[in-house]
Amino acid sequence: MLDLENLHVTRGNFTLQANLSLPAGSRAAVIGPSGSGKSTLLAMIAGFLHPDQGRVRWNGEDITNTAPGKRPVSVLFQDQNLFPHLSAAQNVGLGLRPDLRLNHAQKARVGQVLAHVGLEGMENRKPANLSGGQQSRVALARVLLRARPILLLDEPFAALGPALKVEMLRLLDQFTTENNTTVLMVTHDPDDARAFTPSTILIEHGAAHPPVPTEPLLDNPPPGLRAYLG
Numbered sequence: 001m002l003d004l005e006n007l008h009v010t011r012g013n014f015t016l017q018a019n020l021s022l023p024a025g026s027r028a029a030v031i032g033p034s035g036s037g038k039s040t041l042l043a044m045i046a047g048f049l050h051p052d053q054g055r056v057r058w059n060g061e062d063i064t065n066t067a068p069g070k071r072p073v074s075v076l077f078q079d080q081n082l083f084p085h086l087s088a089a090q091n092v093g094l095g096l097r098p099d100l101r102l103n104h105a106q107k108a109r110v111g112q113v114l115a116h117v118g119l120e121g122m123e124n125r126k127p128a129n130l131s132g133g134q135q136s137r138v139a140l141a142r143v144l145l146r147a148r149p150i151l152l153l154d155e156p157f158a159a160l161g162p163a164l165k166v167e168m169l170r171l172l173d174q175f176t177t178e179n180n181t182t183v184l185m186v187t188h189d190p191d192d193a194r195a196f197t198p199s200t201i202l203i204e205h206g207a208a209h210p211p212v213p214t215e216p217l218l219d220n221p222p223p224g225l226r227a228y229l230g
């Protein structure tokens with residue numbers, strides 16, 4: 001269980017509160033208007049932002065003061081965070097060891113996960129020599145390899161075409177089901193939420209609300225969400 005207990009954070013004159021729980025292995029969309037605090041919520045779970053008050057717990061353990069790299073969390077952002085001077089395999093290998101001193105078995109795992117996302121034979125290419133969609137696959141391969149219990153996705157596929165996005169979501173679905181990964185996915189696309197995340201955390205008016213079933217929420221959205229969804 002991921003518990004956000006009475007979290008409160010301030011950024012300039014913006015404040016966000018969150019008091020909610022997400023069962024281990026479940027998935028939730030994070031939906032709300034631009035500037036409502038979606039990335040802020042993820043940053044508190046990932047440990048990039050420290051709350052002014054409240055606790056973050058994972059399976060009962062208090063991780064509020066745990067450094068980002070030591071949390072049971074991996075994050076996939078839209079901008080992919082690939083290092084331009086490193087090959088696809090090296091960018092993925094960073095998910096295992098930041099110093100890239102991989103042993104034979106770890107190198108084999110990198111090759112396997114790259115093949116899994118359809119990049120066999122492209123291991124030695126640098127990001128500049130990969131298409132946008134292939135770069136997304138490299139970034140996805142890196143978070144898959146880390147295989148942390150919590151996966152935070154901040155509009156990871158917003159820049160992809162529809163077919164590629166469907167393919168990425170399929171890979172994520174398969175992987176997170178196999179690994180019982182707990183997933184929070186920021187999305188602006190109601191169709192993604194309907195397809196991938198049975199529950200949704202709505203963020204508005206400075207609060208992240210407890211997850212509710214996605215379909216009824218989107219079928220009958222409250223006024224603020226209705227305006228936002230258009």
Ligand SMILES: Nc1ncnc2c1ncn2[C@@H]1O[C@H](COP(=O)(O)OP(=O)(O)OP(=O)(O)O)[C@@H](O)[C@H]1O
Binds near residue numbers: 041
């Ligand atoms: N470093 C910062 N310093 C001050 N205010 C910030 C900072 N980062 C974000 N904010 C403010 O915090 C609020 C929430 O930002 P956040 O990025 O979490 O929103 P969001 O819902 O992810 O938005 P979007 O959908 O546009 O990406 C915004 O009002 C933003 O201006």
